[in-house]
Amino acid sequence: MRILAIETSCDETSFALLQGEGDIITIEKNLVASQIDIHAKYGGVVPEVAARQHTETFIPLLKELGINENGDGIDVIAVTAGPGLVPALRIGVAGAATLAWSWDKPLVGVNHLEGHLYSCFIDDPKPAFPAIGLLVSGGHTEIVLMKGHGEYELLGMTRDDAAGEAYDKAAKLMGLGYPGGPVIDKLSLEGAPDAITFPRPMIKTPDFDFSFSGLKTAVRTFVLENPEAKNEDICHAFQEAVVDVLCTKTLKAMEQHQPKSLFLSGGVSANKRLRTELGNRLKEQFPDMTYHIPAFHYCTDNAAMIATAGYYKALKKEFTDPLTLLADPSLQLD
Amino acid sequence: MTHTSHSPEETQQLAKDLVATFKGGEFVELLGDLGAGKTTFAQGVGQALGVKRPLRSPTFTIMNIYKTDHSTIKQLVHIDCYRLQETCDLRALELEEWLGKPDTLILTEWPLKNMAGEIKTIRVTLESQSETLRTITINT
Numbered sequence: 001m002r003i004l005a006i007e008t009s010c011d012e013t014s015f016a017l018l019q020g021e022g023d024i025i026t027i028e029k030n031l032v033a034s035q036i037d038i039h040a041k042y043g044g045v046v047p048e049v050a051a052r053q054h055t056e057t058f059i060p061l062l063k064e065l066g067i068n069e070n071g072d073g074i075d076v077i078a079v080t081a082g083p084g085l086v087p088a089l090r091i092g093v094a095g096a097a098t099l100a101w102s103w104d105k106p107l108v109g110v111n112h113l114e115g116h117l118y119s120c121f122i123d124d125p126k127p128a129f130p131a132i133g134l135l136v137s138g139g140h141t142e143i144v145l146m147k148g149h150g151e152y153e154l155l156g157m158t159r160d161d162a163a164g165e166a167y168d169k170a171a172k173l174m175g176l177g178y179p180g181g182p183v184i185d186k187l188s189l190e191g192a193p194d195a196i197t198f199p200r201p202m203i204k205t206p207d208f209d210f211s212f213s214g215l216k217t218a219v220r221t222f223v224l225e226n227p228e229a230k231n232e233d234i235c236h237a238f239q240e241a242v243v244d245v246l247c248t249k250t251l252k253a254m255e256q257h258q259p260k261s262l263f264l265s266g267g268v269s270a271n272k273r274l275r276t277e278l279g280n281r282l283k284e285q286f287p288d289m290t291y292h293i294p295a296f297h298y299c300t301d302n303a304a305m306i307a308t309a310g311y312y313k314a315l316k317k318e319f320t321d322p323l324t325l326l327a328d329p330s331l332q333l334d
Numbered sequence: 335m336t337h338t339s340h341s342p343e344e345t346q347q348l349a350k351d352l353v354a355t356f357k358g359g360e361f362v363e364l365l366g367d368l369g370a371g372k373t374t375f376a377q378g379v380g381q382a383l384g385v386k387r388p389l390r391s392p393t394f395t396i397m398n399i400y401k402t403d404h405s406t407i408k409q410l411v412h413i414d415c416y417r418l419q420e421t422c423d424l425r426a427l428e429l430e431e432w433l434g435k436p437d438t439l440i441l442t443e444w445p446l447k448n449m450a451g452e453i454k455t456i457r458v459t460l461e462s463q464s465e466t467l468r469t470i471t472i473n474t
């Protein structure tokens with residue numbers, strides 16, 4: 001089965017081509033607008049959040065894929081239907097629905113968060129069910145129990161800021177660049193361990209929820225009161241606090257639900273410290289469980305993960321009439 | 335009118351008191367630096383309107399829309415323009431879908447210039463005085 005997938009849920013425009021046969025998934029192409037020199041203005045600058053931008057990149061990316069104007073060779077079209085920013089989502093949904101209608105191909109609407117979870121199903125080995133997924137990005141921080149394909153239970157989430165957002169704002173408070181994640185991940189390596197300790201919000205609460213706004217305030221206060229402190233030390237302490245909370249809560253969820261696999265996904269899953277520490281703690285506490293992390297280029301928003309989630313839905317024939325698929329900014333996982 | 339808040343709960347209570355004076359159609363700007371308590375204030379608004387889950391920061395999602403459990407305000411639109419550039423085309427947000435709707439309350443953090451157009455704007459300015467102390471000024 002060959003899937004064309006489109007993702008326009010917020011900043012990024014992305015198209016992908018997937019070939020699926022049983023559990024064997026091959027991503028033939030994964031085009032992400034901010035990483036391609038289609039427009040000069042996309043050179044490393046924060047992609048502008050605007051439906052107009054998606055409109056400008058839609059046709060160029062579609063052409064880059066090399067599909068002909070009849071959609072030959074495409075079996076199914078998958079598109080992010082939500083959650084996200086409605087004007088942006090609508091471009092992808094309208095474009096995908098138009099292609100599905102005119103090419104007479106089935107259409108699958110995909111949940112963007114589900115897409116992130118499926119970024120761990122692109123490569124082998126695939127997680128075994130039941131699996132617990134930690135989804136960490138700029139906009140989301142959630143622990144999800146995945147009982148089977150398309151079967152989710154939300155175990156916990158952030159009550160205020162997402163972890164990725166905390167990284168960006170901490171970096172801003174230290175006067176570092178954007179995006180904050182990679183900068184802090186790198187500078188942390190040069191920080192003195194134990195020079196500074198930041199609070200671990202909600203680390204002991206019996207739920208699986210998170211809170212990072214207090215940590216942001218702690219960094220702010222520290223920076224104001226310690227102008228001579230080294231950014232490397234602050235980055236190190238901040239990252240240790242975030243990673244500690246994420247790992248501790250996730251492993252608690254593992255203990256309660258005893259899944260077969262743990263997987264990490266979302267933009268922050270590209271963070272080296274988190275990938276390593278979560279894997280280490282898992283090996284220590286649950287040596288028989290498998291650990292799955294996406295390849296770096298599948299961590300941030302991309303259409304390959306949408307194609308993968310769409311593929312498994314297509315196998316179950318979960319199609320939607322192109323004339324009725326709607327963008328839903330508040331689409332939930334469960 | 336300026337108030338002092340000693341805790342997130344006090345900030346949220348001030349928000350609830352403000353919402354008690356609303357009927358729907360209001361546009362509220364939440365102003366203040368990182369960590370001043372804008373989202374905390376917004377959470378108080380959500381609680382006052384009977385939104386089920388706590389409001390999460392819209393910094394990355396840009397616009398979150400919540401269904402409420404209130405007699406006249408049926409939607410709460412929570413916007414954050416922190417990641418948007420000043421030159422951002424406001425039409426890209428399709429804000430006109432919500433502006434001035436009598437059953438909708440709009441809360442905006444890091445507002446862009448002239449977002450509300452002709453609609454009356456209520457400004458809530460939060461300032462950190464210490465790690466736990468905030469001054470909150472409400473201009474209606």
